[in-house]
Amino acid sequence: MESILDKVKNELNKVNLDEETKQAIEQKINELEKNKLNIMITGATGSGKSSTINALFNEEVAQVGQGVDPETMTIKKYELDNIILWDTPGLGDSPEQDKYYAKNIVELLNKKDDSGKALVDLVLVVVDGSAKDMRTSFELINEVIIPNISDKNRILVAINQCDMAMKGRGWDNNLNIPKEDLIQFLDEKVESVKKRIYESTGVEIKPIYYSALYKYNISKLLCYIIKSTPDEKRIIYVDKINKNPEVWKNNDNLMNYNYEIQNQMKGSLTSALDFAAKGALAGATVGTLVPVIGPIVGAGVGAVLGFIGGLFDI
Ligand SMILES: Nc1nc2c(ncn2[C@@H]2O[C@H](COP(=O)(O)OP(=O)(O)OP(=O)(O)O)[C@@H](O)[C@H]2O)c(=O)[nH]1
Ligand SMILES: [Mg+2]
Known part of the structure; x- marks a missing residue:
């Protein structure tokens, strides 16, 4: 099965970004894959x-x-x-x-x-x-x-x-x-x-x-x-x-944990990639590429964790 990082890599290739930035992001993804x-x-x-x-x-x-x-x-x-x-x-x-x-x-x-x-x-x-x-x-x-x-x-x-x-x-x-x-x-x-x-x-x-x-x-x-x-x-x-949605169904309701799980994963990947891209893009500061990278990472995480259905709806 295609991994989340492969998915993000493929999607990033489809968006309109300069080659240098794309390469910097791809290099970062390759690095993350080794973790x-x-x-x-x-x-x-x-x-x-x-x-x-x-x-x-x-x-x-x-x-x-x-x-x-x-x-x-x-x-x-x-x-x-x-x-x-x-x-x-x-x-x-x-x-x-x-x-x-x-x-x-x-x-x-x-x-x-x-x-x-x-x-x-x-x-x-x-x-x-x-x-x-x-x-x-x-x-x-x-x-x-x-x-x-x-x-x-x-x-x-x-x-x-x-x-x-x-x-x-x-x-x-x-x-x-x-x-x-x-x-x-x-x-x-x-x-x-x-x-x-x-x-x-x-x-x-x-x-x-x-x-x-x-x-x-x-x-x-x-x-x-x-x-x-x-x-x-x-x-x-x-x-x-675990890909069985039943596992993730019953929790105390002090927080929407399923939302939080997705959010944490998305947030940390987006900032790692944004940070890597920033180095390649003249004049870019932290956060410049979040509007481009964020939705791609979000869609990727959403696609993989979609089996939990409504529980992960934002
Ligand atoms: N009621 C109840 N039983 C549980 C729970 N979690 C595990 N058990 C039972 O406790 C027993 C031991 O569970 P294991 O997961 O094998 O425990 P372990 O810590 O790996 O045990 P060792 O490897 O032998 O140290 C099993 O009979 C489980 O079904 C639980 O949340 N509630
Ligand atoms: Mg054991």
Whole structure:
């Protein structure tokens, strides 16, 4: 299938722009095509790491791309073309094993890419919202993840299994959403997780809650992930997100997440291309080419994500 960047490249070729500008934009697109996005998914055993990966991404792709990282033999590596998912083994089964897993996680967090930057772009810690004892999760977040990632904005804490947070009470099985009492319980949980991380580390992280099983707040989760993704890598998600519209349907209505997802991806690609073109165009300033590039990128993103239909209408 034609990728979003190929689509944009083709469309740009059709518009009336001078050769130099076109070349500058094309060169930038070629550069963006080489970008790799590395995401670590970690958490206690059974928290729902694998279910979360399958909810967010195209399941078939996730399965065919499965492999084992030969260096560690413990962290699973899924390659969805330019998205590399590092699925760590669940912690909490035995202290000796956890020590070994933690060591592998620290090693991966300290790995550098070819340009000398941290290889892992962001870490998603999946917390089991139905678990009483969250000690393993806090040890992982506070003692393993936070001390080993310098940009704290790249650490995400997501509370899964929100449907089971009150042992199944408060979950509306017909609508697949939490009822008022469960919402309140979950909001308090978010606050207490945030507080426990802050008190141990001084780092402020704002967790969210979702259900990978019932596909609730998956758009919110993706939105949360995109905002922590380096600007120029955001567009990578377009080709790989789950193509089943049902996944993106049920969210809290605090924001139009599906609109926001599209907007973030469009915005970061448009400004990257505008910035590249500016260099080639005499007298151009930042934003000069946005009226030309913006609609093309918008149409491309809209075409690929059109399967979500009305949800992405602007
Ligand atoms: N009720 C409920 N169950 C869930 C949810 N997410 C995952 N599960 C269930 O929890 C179990 C563990 O899910 P996995 O996705 O395998 O968890 P994991 O973190 O990958 O587990 P390990 O790889 O063994 O550490 C499975 O039975 C899932 O169906 C959820 O949101 N709600
Ligand atoms: Mg798993």
